[in-house]
Amino acid sequence: MKKGAFLVPVACAVLIAIAGPLMGNYASDFIVKVMILSIFALSLELLVGMTGLVSLGHAAFYGIGAYVTVLASGSEGGNVALLLPMAMGAAALYALFVGALSLRTRGVYFIMVTLAFAQMAFFVFHDTKVGGGSDGIYMYVRPALGALDLESRMVLFYVVLASLVFTYGLLALIRRSRFGAALAGIRVNEQRMRAAGFPVYGYKLAAFVLAGALAGLAGFLLASRDGVVNPELMAWHNSGEVLLMVILGGLGHLRGAVIGAIAFTLLKEIFSTHAVMGPLADHWQLTLGIAIIVFVAWLPKGLIGLVKRISPKEAA
Amino acid sequence: MDFGTFLVQCLNSVQYGLLLFLVASGLTLIFGIMGVINLAHGSFYMIGAYLAFSLAPLFGDQFLLMLVAGVVLAAIFGYLLEWAFFSYLYQRDHLQQVLMTYGLILVFEELRSILVGNDVHGVKVPAWLDGSFALGNVMSYPWYRLFASAACIVLAVGLYWVVNRTRLGMMIRAGASNRDMVRGLGIDVKRLYRIVFAAGVALAALAGMIAAPMSSVYPNMGASVLIICFVLVVIGGIGSITGALLASLLVGFVDTFGKVFFADLSGIGIYLLMAIVLIWKPEGLMGRRS
Numbered sequence: 001m002k003k004g005a006f007l008v009p010v011a012c013a014v015l016i017a018i019a020g021p022l023m024g025n026y027a028s029d030f031i032v033k034v035m036i037l038s039i040f041a042l043s044l045e046l047l048v049g050m051t052g053l054v055s056l057g058h059a060a061f062y063g064i065g066a067y068v069t070v071l072a073s074g075s076e077g078g079n080v081a082l083l084l085p086m087a088m089g090a091a092a093l094y095a096l097f098v099g100a101l102s103l104r105t106r107g108v109y110f111i112m113v114t115l116a117f118a119q120m121a122f123f124v125f126h127d128t129k130v131g132g133g134s135d136g137i138y139m140y141v142r143p144a145l146g147a148l149d150l151e152s153r154m155v156l157f158y159v160v161l162a163s164l165v166f167t168y169g170l171l172a173l174i175r176r177s178r179f180g181a182a183l184a185g186i187r188v189n190e191q192r193m194r195a196a197g198f199p200v201y202g203y204k205l206a207a208f209v210l211a212g213a214l215a216g217l218a219g220f221l222l223a224s225r226d227g228v229v230n231p232e233l234m235a236w237h238n239s240g241e242v243l244l245m246v247i248l249g250g251l252g253h254l255r256g257a258v259i260g261a262i263a264f265t266l267l268k269e270i271f272s273t274h275a276v277m278g279p280l281a282d283h284w285q286l287t288l289g290i291a292i293i294v295f296v297a298w299l300p301k302g303l304i305g306l307v308k309r310i311s312p313k314e315a316a
Numbered sequence: 317m318d319f320g321t322f323l324v325q326c327l328n329s330v331q332y333g334l335l336l337f338l339v340a341s342g343l344t345l346i347f348g349i350m351g352v353i354n355l356a357h358g359s360f361y362m363i364g365a366y367l368a369f370s371l372a373p374l375f376g377d378q379f380l381l382m383l384v385a386g387v388v389l390a391a392i393f394g395y396l397l398e399w400a401f402f403s404y405l406y407q408r409d410h411l412q413q414v415l416m417t418y419g420l421i422l423v424f425e426e427l428r429s430i431l432v433g434n435d436v437h438g439v440k441v442p443a444w445l446d447g448s449f450a451l452g453n454v455m456s457y458p459w460y461r462l463f464a465s466a467a468c469i470v471l472a473v474g475l476y477w478v479v480n481r482t483r484l485g486m487m488i489r490a491g492a493s494n495r496d497m498v499r500g501l502g503i504d505v506k507r508l509y510r511i512v513f514a515a516g517v518a519l520a521a522l523a524g525m526i527a528a529p530m531s532s533v534y535p536n537m538g539a540s541v542l543i544i545c546f547v548l549v550v551i552g553g554i555g556s557i558t559g560a561l562l563a564s565l566l567v568g569f570v571d572t573f574g575k576v577f578f579a580d581l582s583g584i585g586i587y588l589l590m591a592i593v594l595i596w597k598p599e600g601l602m603g604r605r606s
Contacts, residue, residue, distance in 0.1 A: 054411050101591055104598035105550070108353050108410055112546035113594065116587055119543045123583030236539065240355075240418045247415055283430060289422030296416045297404065 006172070009255070013165050020157050028157055034265050035164045036221045041245040041257035042167050043214035048243065049252045050175065051207045052187030056111045056239050057098065057118030061091040061212040063234030064121060065219025067131050070139045070229050077141025080148060087220035088213045094121065095212020099205045118239055126231040136230025143224055150224045160221050167214055171254055183207055248295060250304030259303050267291060317576070320455035325572055331461050333568025334468035335523055340545045340552075340560050341475055342519035347549075349492040349512055352405050355417040358542025359424040360517045364390060364524025365533045366428060369437050372528075379442035386525045387518045394517025398510045406509075425535070434535050439528040464526050471522070476557065488512055544571075547586050551593045553603025562601055 016035075020028065040062055047053045065087040072078055072086050102113040125131045142150040150156045174180045182203050185193045194200045223229050232238070241264065249260025270276050271284035271291070280287060299306055317325075343357045367386045375382035401420065405413050441460045448456040479485040491498045491508055499505045524537075531537075548567050552559030567586050574585035593601065 048411070054414065056414065101594045104594055108347070109550060109554070111353065111410065111414060112550055113590070116543055116547050116550065116590055120584050120587035123587075124581075127583045128580050236543070240415075243411075244415055244418070247411065251411075283426050285422045286426035286430075289419045289426065292419030292422065293401070293416055296408075296412050296419065300408075300412060 009168060013161065016161055017158070020161070021154060025153070028153065030265075030269075032157055032160050032225055034262050035160045036218050036225065037242070037245065037265060038258045038261040039160075039164050039167045039221065040215055040218035040242050041249070041261045042164075042171055042254060043211045043218065044242050045246050045251075045254060045257040046171055046174070046207055046211045046214070048246050049256070050171075050180065050187065051183045051204060053103075053204060053208070054111050054243070055102075055114040055208075055211075056236070056243060057114035057116070058211070058215055058242055059234050059236070059238035060098070060118035060121040061095055061215035062219040062222070062238065062242075063125070063229070063231070064094050065091045065216030066223035066229045066233055067125060067219075068216075069143065069220045069223035070137055071131060073139050073141065073143055075140050078143045080143045080145035080150070083143045084217070084220055087223075088216040091216025091219065092209050092213040095209045095215075096205070099208030099212070103201060103204050103208065115236055115239065118234060118236060122231055122234040122236075125234065131229065131231070134231060136228060136232075139223060139227045139229075142227060156225060160225075163217060163221060167217065168254060168258070170214075175254070179203070179206070244292060248299075248302055250302030253304055256302055256304050263303060320453075323455050324457060325576055326569075327457055327461065327465070329569040329572040330565065331465040331468075331568070332572055333565035334465055334472070335527055336541075336544060336548060336567060337561055337564035338468050338471060338523040338526075339520050339541055340548055340564060341472070341557070342516035342523075343545050344549065344557070344560060345512060345519070346516040349488060350402075350406055350509055352402060353410050353413045353417070354402075355414060355542065356420040356424065357516075357520055357545065358538035358540070359421055360390070360394070360520035360538075361524040361527075361541045362428065362535075362538030363393070363424070364521030365439075365528045365537060366432055366524075367521060368439050368525040368528035369533045370432070372439050377442045377444060379445065383522065383525055387522050390521030391514040391518040393521075394514035395510055397517065398513040402513060403506070403509070421538070425538070428535065436535075437533040439533060441529045460529055464530065467526055468523075471519070472561070475519075479557075484511075544586065547590050549600075550590055551600055553597075553600025556600070556602035559600055559602025 016031065023031070040058075043061075044055065044058045047055050047058070068087045068090040069078075069083050072083055098114065098117040102110055102117065105113055126134050131137055142156075144150060148155060148159070150159060174183075182193065182198055185196075185198070186200055186203060190200055219233070222233070245260035245264045246257050247260065248263055249258065250256030268284065268288060271287045272281050274281040277284070277287065301308075339357070339361050342360070343354065346352055346354050346357065364386065367389060368382070371382045371386055375385070401416065405416060408416075441458075445460045445463050448458050449462060450456040477485075479488060487498065487503055487508055490501075491503075491505060491512075495505060498508075544567065548560065548563040551566065552561075552563030566589065570585045570589050571582065574582035578585070597603070
């Protein structure tokens with residue numbers, strides 16, 4: 001890793017922290033949304049970019065984190081110190097179940113199995129009354145921890161920012177650790193890692209569970225922001241979108257997941273704004289779909305790749 | 317549950333399983349031979365159902381003629397789609413195939429919403445297939461469902477025959493195992509792939525058309541059938557047609573009887589089945605360890 005590689009992310013975090021109170025409701029709301037999605041995308045980057053596991057069911061862990069937050073908070077509102085570990089723990093537990101089974105398959109089968117297990121979680125919440133069925137459920141009072149009350153817009157803003165910094169920092173540390181090196185080895189050549197005596201299955205399962213827990217963190221934050229959850233959170237469109245964010249930004253870079261989350265949210269916002277797109281705004285799925293196809297065709301290395309293509313100096 | 321109801325549910329299971337097999341065989345054809353993971357395959361099923369909805373009023377009672385017209389349209393559509401998009405996907409990795417076909421789903425879904433709206437529709441059963449077949453007092457079963465099962469069996473046998481007994485099938489199988497060798501023999505691989513892809517699209521669309529009079533035609537039908545197909549490909553095992561058939565019937569039974577006995581939780585029955593198979597045989601029932 002280059003010296004000063006942390007300079008830009010740290011500067012960005014500080015800038016956002018300073019700018020927080022100066023922003024209007026719309027802007028801060030938008031940034032909170034993007035930061036939550038960045039955490040979600042970063043959690044998937046751990047699987048896709050760092051370990052080479054293409055999961056198409058990551059929304060399940062996000063949704064479970066959100067559902068547990070709402071279900072466990074009760075009418076009086078819940079305690080952050082209790083709800084957060086519960087949300088992350090439940091997501092991690094389901095990830096342990098899904099990972100243990102799906103990691104027995106590989107490649108394209110892994111993609112299908114993760115998608116199918118995410119649909120299973122979707123159906124549990126969609127078809128049963130556990131979480132209010134297809135309508136979802138509301139949270140009456142947002143989680144709090146003493147003065148740390150997520151009901152307050154600014155508190156939520158800083159909690160989400162801190163969570164993003166934590167996730168980014170944790171993954172950056174993992175990348176540089178022995179564990180991260182093993183995951184990179186598995187991505188490049190699984191057979192060789194196995195021959196070298198690494199417990200490959202265990203490493204992959206650990207990465208899968210950790211990614212699930214971090215997605216649960218994003219789900220906790222999302223439920224705290226929206227105050228409502230519904231099964232659509234786990235729908236496979238959400239798994240597709242987060243995968244797209246990771247690729248759109250650039251696979252194999254932590255920055256990529258964040259850049260992808262920003263770019264994707266902006267793109268969706270632009271495509272569904274009447275002032276920009278006119279009557280086409282009602283059909284934003286169409287424009288988004290076309291944009292995805294174009295991006296995949298022309299930018300296989302993501303936006304980071306585009307920057308490198310424009311300024312070859314960066315390539316080194 | 318009395319014997320008559322049980323029998324009816326068994327027939328329903330077989331019929332649903334056979335229909336799933338038809339969709340899944342198109343998926344395996346495209347994946348097995350071209351190596352493209354195609355998330356948009358469910359959309360072809362949806363397109364078929366909406367084709368039936370749009371064509372039925374034009375053809376009246378000429379149901380078989382309508383199926384033929386629909387299949388021809390779907391095959392042309394598939395041929396053009398392969399030329400425009402999928403032919404660029406063969407050399408890409410799975411990740412990019414997943415994303416590009418995901419983008420295609422969004423496009424198809426939105427085009428559908430623009431062209432026919434988001435309402436749930438029904439398609440009328442043709443008059444000559446209306447009514448039920450009665451077996452004394454034991455049970456009665458709709459003629460149309462019997463027709464659907466018979467049509468799926470004919471198609472499955474036909475597909476088996478084409479793949480295993482004809483020159484085209486021989487080229488397809490050879491192309492699946494060694495593309496370069498087949499090209500070396502002077503066979504136009506590009507055109508061969510285009511035909512196979514068009515056939516896969518046509519099969520899925522045909523399944524959608526056959527299903528339309530039985531289940532309603534609704535916006536999310538593509539996604540749900542795609543995921544069920546994934547489940548049965550995983551259960552059946554890699555590249556095995558027999559496995560796919562076995563898995564389809566198994567899934568048909570689990571889903572149909574799940575709805576009878578556990579109305580609320582019926583949605584997860586097939587996933588539990590998949591989990592059990594993965595624990596027991598990760599390579600699927602008929603799969604070979606790679």
